[in-house]
Amino acid sequence: MNKLRYAGVLTAAALALAGCGGEKVGADEPAASGAKDCGTFNLAVNPWVGYEANAAVVGYVASKDLGCTVVKKNLKEEISWQGFGTGEVDAVLENWGHEDLKKKYIEDQKVAVETGSTGVKGVIGWYVPPWMAAKYPDITDWKNLNKYAAQFKTSESGGKGQLLDGDPSYVTNDEALVKNLSLNYKVVQSGSETALIQAFRDAEKNKKPLLAYFYEPQWFFNELKLVKIDLPPYKSGCDVDPAKVACDYPPYDLDKVVSKKFADSGSPAYDLVKNFQWTNEDQNAVARMIAVDKLTPDAAAEKWVKDNQSKVDTWLGKK
C-alpha cells in the first residue's frame, strides 16, 4: 500500500515535468471585439426546439452584427414573463397566445409590450400517424371518428376510444370538444410532449392506432408527417365559451413580447427583435439542424444566416 502511494507521488511528479512544455493560460486571448453600444441582451429561451431556433438566430445576429453580450436564460414561459418585471428578461421570441399572461403583464402591470408577429403560424389540432391516414382515408373527417373509436381503446380509456392529450403548457378544449361533438372518446392526459412524441413513434412503427393532440411547427414533423383531423372549421368567436366549444382551434399568430424597459432603452437589439420575422419553413430549417443534425444552436444559426443574408439585412434595417 505504501509503495502504491509513492508510485502515485512519482507519477504525479513525472506528469508535472512532462506538462511543463504546454501552452499557457491566456496566451491566445482574443482582443476584445469592437463592441458597439448594445450592452447585455437577456434572452429567454423556452423549452421547445422551435423557440430555440428563433433564439439561436436572433442571438447570433445580435452578438455578431450588433456586438451585444447575449445572455440566454432557459426558462418556462410564465417565469420568463415574470422576468420582464424584475428586469431579468428582455425578450420572449415565440409566444403561443397566452392571453392571460398578456393581460397580467402588459395591461395590468405594464411591464411588457408586444412587438408583433414572428411570421410563424401555429396550428393546434388532433393528429393521427401517417399509416392510419393511408389505410383509413376517411378518418381525417371528424364525423367518422366514432366509427373507429373501438380501435383506439387502451387500458387507460375505460372502454371508449382514447384521445391522447398532451403537454400541460397549452390550453386544450378537448374535453368540451369530445362532449359537444358527441364523440365516443375519453381524453387521457399523456402529460408531456415527450410522451406524445414517443406515442406517435411507437404507433407508426408498430402500426398501432393513435389519436392525439399535437401542434405545428414542431421538429418532429421532420421525422413523421402526422395527419391532421378536420374538426368543424374555426369561426371567429366560436370558442368564446370554453364549455360550449364545438369547433377547431384557432390559427395562432406566434408573436414576440419584450419588457417595457428594454423597449425604451434604445438598444439596437430591440430594433432587431422588433424587425425579426421569418416563416415556418425558415424556422423548420434551423430546428431541423438542431434536432436532427445535432448542430449546436449557434452553428445552426450561422449556417442559416449565411444562406439568408438578405433577410437578416432587413431585420438590421440595412436594406
Next chain:
Amino acid sequence: MASITGSVEFEVRRPRRSVIIGILLVVWVAAYFLLRGIDTLVLGGQETTAFHRWLTDHRDDVGQGNAVFDAIRVGVDHFVVLLQNVLAQPSYGRPVPVIGWLGVVALAAYLAWAFGSWKVALLTAAGLGFVGLQGLWQESMDTLSLTIAAVLLSLLVAIPLGIWAGLSNRAFRVATLVLDLMQTLPTFVYLAPLTLFFAIGPAAATIATVIYAAPPAVRLTAHAIRSVPLESVEAARSLGSTRGQTLTKVLLPMSRSTVVVGINQTIMAALSMVTVAALIDAPGLGQTVLTALQTLDVGVAFNAGLAIVVIAIVLDRVTTAAGDRPWRTASVRRKVLLGAGAVGVLVAIWFSRTYVWAAEFPDTVNLGSRIAVIATDVTNWVQDTFGGFTYGVRDAVTNGLLNPLEALLTGSPWWLVAAVVVALAAVLGGWRGAVPAAVCSGLLVATGVWHDSMITLASTLLATVVVVVVGLALGVWAGRKHRVDTWIRPVLDAGQTMPPFVYLVPFLALFGSSRFTAIAAAVVYAVPVTTKIVADGIKAVPVATVEAANSVGSSSWQVISKVQLPVARRAITLAVNQGLIYVLAMVVVGGLVGAGALGYDVAAGFAQSELYGKGLAAGLAIVLLGVLLDRITQAAARTRKFNGTVRGDKL
C-alpha cells in the same frame, strides 16, 4: 359471565382486527355497487373551483423586495457564484476557472484521502476523470457547485433541527408534519413563486433544492438520536454528565453512522433536483438533460444523467468513508504523508492555473458521444425486443388490480370513502389514526380535487406496496451481506439520481403513456431509499443478539423474522414512511407520463397561469394524501404487538 366473555375477547383479539377490516371492505364494496356515481366530485381538466381562482388571484401576494429575502438571496447567490468561479466558470478576468480540472481532481482526491481512505480517493479521482472524459467537465462542475452549496446550507439547518427533534417529543411531532410538507409538496408548486421571491438565478435554484433535500437529514438525525439505547444515556447521566456532555459525548457519537445515512440521502435528493432546477435556469448537467430531451435524444440525456450518478456515487462514498473513519489523531508518518500530499495538491493547482492542458479538460477522447450512441442502441434494442410483451403486463396489472381499486375509490361517494378511511384508521391505529384521517379527508374535499386525489391514491397505494415489498427484501439482503450491499449501492444511487425522463423515454415505449408507467417510475425512485434505511437498520442489530439466535439453531428465516426485523422495527417504520413519501414525490413526474390526476394538475398549474390555483390545490392534496397514509401506518405500527419480546425491541 363477565370473566368468560373477557377471556374470550382476549383469545380472539388478534384475528378480530382483520375480521373487522374484512367486514368493512365487504360493506364498502356492497355500498359501492348501490351508490356508484353519486357525489363523486368530478372536476374536468380545465375546470376550477372558487377556491382555485382565489389562490390564482393571490399568487403574487407573497411579493418580492422583502429585505430579509433579499439578504438571503444576495448571500446565497454570492456563495454559489464563488463556488462556480473557483470550479466551473471563467472568472476574475481569466478565460478559465480559478482551479482547473487537474487542481480540482487533485484537491478532491486529497480531501477524500484525508477524511476518508485512499480507496475513496482513487474512486474520487476516477469518477471526476470519467465525467471529464464524457465531455461534461464544465457542466459537472456547475452542478457540483450548486450541489455543494445546497447540501451545506441544508446541513446547516438540518442537523441542529434533527438534534432538537431527537431530544424533544413535541419538536419531533411538529418537525414530522413540516418535513412531510417539504418532501411531498411538488416543487412545481413553489418554483414560480420562489423565482418571484428570490429572482431568477442560482439563489432560487439552490433554495428550491434545499427545501426538498434538507428533510432526510433532519429525519435521520432525529431517528438516530432517538435510537440510542436509554441505558447509555442513563449511564452517562449517572456519571454526572450535563445535558450538553451527554449530547456531545454519548448521543452524537453513537448516532454518527445513521446521521451519515441522512447526509447521504440529502446529497441524493439534492442531485435528483438538478433537472427540475434547470427549469429556472440553474446551470449545469440539468440543462444538458433538458435540451436533449426536447428532441428525445435519450443517448445524450443518458450521458449527462450518468455524470450526475457518478457525482452522486463519489459524494456518497466519500461522506460514508468519512463517517466510518474512527476519530483518532494521526500518526507522525501519516502527518508527513498528508503534508506531502498537500504540497502535491498545491503543485497541481498551480499547474491548472498556468497551463491550458491542466486548466481545460482535453477533449481528444470523447467518451460522451460513444456512451450516447451505445445508450441509444440499447434503448432501441430493449424497445424492439420486449415491446409487445410489456403491453400485456401493463394491461394485466391495470385491469386486474388498478382499475378495480380506482373504480372503488373514484366511483364511491366521497362521504363513503371518507367514512371507510376513518373507520379503517380507527381499527388500525385507534384515535391516533382516526383523528388525522378525518381531518385529512375533510381537507381533501376542501381542495376541490377529490376525484383526482382518489385516482392518484389508487396508483400510490399500489406503488407503495411494491416499494415496501421490494425494499424490505433488498434491504434485508443487503443488511445481512456486506458484499451484496457493495454491489447493490451503485444501482440504488442511480435509481435515485438518474433524471427520471432518461429512463422514462424507454418506459414510455414499453408501456405507453399510462398509469402503469407512472407506477414503474415511482418504484424505481422510491425503492433505493427504502432499501438503504432497512439495510442500515438491519446492520444496526447487535451482533450478539443475532449470534444468540443462531446458537439456538434458528434458521435464517427465523433470525430475520423473529430477531432482525422486530429489532429494526423503528428503522422499518421510517423506511415505509420514506418509501411512501418518495412515491408521492414522483406523482408529478407520473403526471407527465400518463398518470393524469393530481400530477397533471400540478404540471398544468405550473405551465398555465390561470390554472395556478388548481395546481397549488392539487399539490396540497398530494401532501394531505401523504400525511393521511403516513399517520395511519405510523399509528398501526405503534399499536401492533410483536410475538415474544426481544430485548432490542426497547431500543
